[in-house]
Amino acid sequence: MSKVLVVTSGKGGVGKTTTSASLGAALAKAGQNVVIIDFDVGLRNLDLVMGAERRVVFDLVNVVQGDAKLAQALIRDKRIETLSMLPASQTRDKDALTEEGVDRIISELRDKFDWIICDSPAGIEKGAMMAMRFADVAVVVTNPEISSVRDSDRIIGMLDSKTRQAENGAKLEKHLLLTRFDPARAARGEMLKVEDVLEILAIPLLGIVPESAEVLTASNLGCPVTLNNPESAPARAYIEAARRLLGEKIEITAPVERRGLMSRIFGRKAMA
Amino acid sequence: MSSESLKLPKILIRGRSFMALIVAPEAPLEPWLAALDEQMSRSAGFFADRPIVANLAAIHDANQNLGAVLDALASRDLRIVGLEGVDHALLSGTGWERLPKLAQGREMRAQAMADREVIVPGAAEPAESAVELEPAAAATADAKSARPASLLIDRAVRSGQSIVFEDGDIIVVGSVSSGAELIAGGSIHVYGSLRGRAIAGIRTGGTARIFCRKLMAELIAIDGIYDMAEHWGDNRHGCAVQVELDADRLKVSPLE
Numbered sequence: 001m002s003k004v005l006v007v008t009s010g011k012g013g014v015g016k017t018t019t020s021a022s023l024g025a026a027l028a029k030a031g032q033n034v035v036i037i038d039f040d041v042g043l044r045n046l047d048l049v050m051g052a053e054r055r056v057v058f059d060l061v062n063v064v065q066g067d068a069k070l071a072q073a074l075i076r077d078k079r080i081e082t083l084s085m086l087p088a089s090q091t092r093d094k095d096a097l098t099e100e101g102v103d104r105i106i107s108e109l110r111d112k113f114d115w116i117i118c119d120s121p122a123g124i125e126k127g128a129m130m131a132m133r134f135a136d137v138a139v140v141v142t143n144p145e146i147s148s149v150r151d152s153d154r155i156i157g158m159l160d161s162k163t164r165q166a167e168n169g170a171k172l173e174k175h176l177l178l179t180r181f182d183p184a185r186a187a188r189g190e191m192l193k194v195e196d197v198l199e200i201l202a203i204p205l206l207g208i209v210p211e212s213a214e215v216l217t218a219s220n221l222g223c224p225v226t227l228n229n230p231e232s233a234p235a236r237a238y239i240e241a242a243r244r245l246l247g248e249k250i251e252i253t254a255p256v257e258r259r260g261l262m263s264r265i266f267g268r269k270a271m272a
Numbered sequence: 273m274s275s276e277s278l279k280l281p282k283i284l285i286r287g288r289s290f291m292a293l294i295v296a297p298e299a300p301l302e303p304w305l306a307a308l309d310e311q312m313s314r315s316a317g318f319f320a321d322r323p324i325v326a327n328l329a330a331i332h333d334a335n336q337n338l339g340a341v342l343d344a345l346a347s348r349d350l351r352i353v354g355l356e357g358v359d360h361a362l363l364s365g366t367g368w369e370r371l372p373k374l375a376q377g378r379e380m381r382a383q384a385m386a387d388r389e390v391i392v393p394g395a396a397e398p399a400e401s402a403v404e405l406e407p408a409a410a411a412t413a414d415a416k417s418a419r420p421a422s423l424l425i426d427r428a429v430r431s432g433q434s435i436v437f438e439d440g441d442i443i444v445v446g447s448v449s450s451g452a453e454l455i456a457g458g459s460i461h462v463y464g465s466l467r468g469r470a471i472a473g474i475r476t477g478g479t480a481r482i483f484c485r486k487l488m489a490e491l492i493a494i495d496g497i498y499d500m501a502e503h504w505g506d507n508r509h510g511c512a513v514q515v516e517l518d519a520d521r522l523k524v525s526p527l528e
Binding site for chain 1 (some may be wrong): 428430431432433446447450452465469
């Protein structure tokens with residue numbers, strides 16, 4: 001039974017593409033057949049984060065408009081053979097997407113893959129609507145700060161009303177992923193606490209990904225952080241989140257700043 | 273910040289009921305329109321300037337061009353203000369898409385019970401002495417008994433959602449997010465945190481109240497008188513309160 005998972009947030013820059021790539025790679029490493037679709041037509045980033053920018057020939061819009069077959073547009077990852085991606089167009093805009101076209105592509109992908117991850121663009125316009133329209137599961141990515149929380153709340157309202165599942169009367173399975181969490185700032189009250197975010201958004205927590213320089217490093221190398229440095233704190237958080245998506249029950253712990261003895265003596269900031 | 277320093281105009285949103293005439297064309301259309309023409313010529317003044325609701329349920333099958341039907345009614349000087357009995361989507365592209373939606377589905381049956389027969393006057397009667405239509409208040413009293421007096425929402429109201437229920441109270445079992453709004457004809461009860469806007473008393477006026485478990489609202493209003501968070505201050509913020517109208521000012525008092 002294949003699942004369509006949408007990674008969305010409302011607010012921009014919170015970590016949707018990072019999450020799509022990292023979760024996708026973690027699921028693929030766990031043996032699942034995964035495809036990640038970039039729905040950010042005109043501002044594509046997924047191909048950069050996955051390191052596939054030099055292999056893009058055909059894209060989502062080409063397939064929607066019938067200029068290319070799905071198999072021609074899919075790019076298989078060089079590191080994991082069960083992971084593929086479908087890039088967005090950089091030259092067009094979201095108006096080139098049609099609901100029938102996207103429906104057709106997702107139906108075709110359901111036959112081949114266990115997980116179809118839709119990397120949503122920011123906002124609540126057509127691109128974001130298309131990405132969530134056919135979803136079975138949603139991961140709402142939120143930073144622990146108030147504008148991100150309010151935008152996520154808006155997006156949750158839309159997940160409950162504008163998806164096919166919602167229109168058929170079913171309740172869409174939604175998960176919250178807190179990203180760029182800085183435990184020191186949360187303790188000082190500069191960032192919202194986990195409980196505060198959960199009180200406002202009221203959907204189950206999938207995981208907490210700490211703020212880390214590793215994410216930028218991995219992105220610059222064109223490799224999802226779960227593949228580039230699986231021992232790093234964000235990678236471990238994403239791998240656990242992937243396992244929770246697969247049904248495992250793992251307790252969620254808010255990442256605490258861990259300072260080893262040496263770094264306490266020499267006073268340097270801990271390498272997460 | 274004192275309330276005197278903010279001289280903003282008051283937003284007064286009121287509701288009112290009017291009697292509209294329901295015109296329901298039937299198939300075959302041509303003979304029906306001929307009959308309508310005959311009736312209208314006999315009672316010329318009766319239909320003039322009255323709001324008309326077109327009920328297209330009886331003719332919406334059989335390849336009927338709904339836009340043409342509405343055009344035919346409009347060309348006879350019928351002032352169409354609303355549509356019922358068919359899916360609004362069927363009107364797209366006809367130029368009639370912007371008609372307000374009225375009763376649908378379950379609501380329609382309740383309203384059909386409350387509809388009253390209107391006797392159209394016969395020939396040669398001047399428009400002024402047309403049928404005595406009972407006051408709008410009585411009509412709404414009939415209609416109201418068929419419909420529930422409160423709207424219950426047992427989930428969170430998310431940012432950007434707007435819940436409008438003119439016929440009575442709104443009860444939310446859950447929180448109302450920042451950026452959401454509740455607009456009620458009567459009172460508003462929130463068994464959770466109220467972070468958005470609550471506008472009460474559109475119909476019942478100054479007797480409406482607003483209740484919530486945690487007051488963190490952006491704006492509260494009863495019968496057009498409104499207050500914002502900076503008015504009630506920190507000592508009521510986050511508390512369980514009831515809000516009532518007290519001689520043109522909103523009074524926020526603790527519930528426990």
